[in-house]
Amino acid sequence: MKLSGGSGVLMQVVRATKKLLYMKMTKLAVATLVAAFGFSIAALADDAKLPPTSTNAGVTYATDIKPIFDATCVKCHDGTKKPRAGLALNTLEGTLKGSKDAKVVVVGDSAKSDLVLSVAHIGDPDTFMPKGKGAKPLTPEQIGLIRAWIDQGAK
Numbered sequence: 001m002k003l004s005g006g007s008g009v010l011m012q013v014v015r016a017t018k019k020l021l022y023m024k025m026t027k028l029a030v031a032t033l034v035a036a037f038g039f040s041i042a043a044l045a046d047d048a049k050l051p052p053t054s055t056n057a058g059v060t061y062a063t064d065i066k067p068i069f070d071a072t073c074v075k076c077h078d079g080t081k082k083p084r085a086g087l088a089l090n091t092l093e094g095t096l097k098g099s100k101d102a103k104v105v106v107v108g109d110s111a112k113s114d115l116v117l118s119v120a121h122i123g124d125p126d127t128f129m130p131k132g133k134g135a136k137p138l139t140p141e142q143i144g145l146i147r148a149w150i151d152q153g154a155k
């Protein structure tokens with residue numbers, strides 16, 4: 001019958017289209033997987049470069065973090081003067097508020113906080129802190145404390 005011949009061709013077309021769609025979707029899925037995997041590898045690599053989070057409990061800005069900032073950062077990031085990048089690190093409020101462009105602390109996630117990346121010297125060297133001739137980088141212990149402070153809620 002003519003009809004069955006016609007629908008046979010139609011079925012073939014449908015099958016071929018399905019196959020093509022399936023292949024496209026598979027490719028898309030693979031591409032998505034590769035991208036996601038790539039990102040997590042990149043994130044892992046950065047995480048591995050970060051000094052470990054301090055195991056100290058109850059880390060606060062007032063007792064643990066302000067002394068570090070006062071000694072190394074506040075000469076440039078002083079809210080009572082004109083802080084560089086608009087970032088005042090001399091108070092908890094200023095630190096959480098961030099710079100004129102962006103927040104630098106992601107409360108609860110130190111590995112994603114620009115402040116941590118900048119002192120751990122990860123990413124663009126222009127953003128490495130502290131800046132300035134002869135500036136001494138923070139120690140891994142100091143960075144670990146800052147991480148713990150952020151991960152514990154930046155109180």
Ligand code: HEC
Nearest residue numbers: 072073076084085099104114115118126127129130131132
């Ligand atoms: C000698 C001056 C100086 C010192 C010391 C310094 N900074 Fe900075 N900081 C700057 C300048 C200038 C910028 C502006 C952007 C740039 O040049 O990267 C900046 C930018 C930043 C930013 C990025 C703000 C943004 O989102 O644009 C962070 C975070 C930061 N500083 C943290 C710190 C920390 C933490 C310390 C101490 C460990 C510190 N800085 C010490 C000069 C300084």
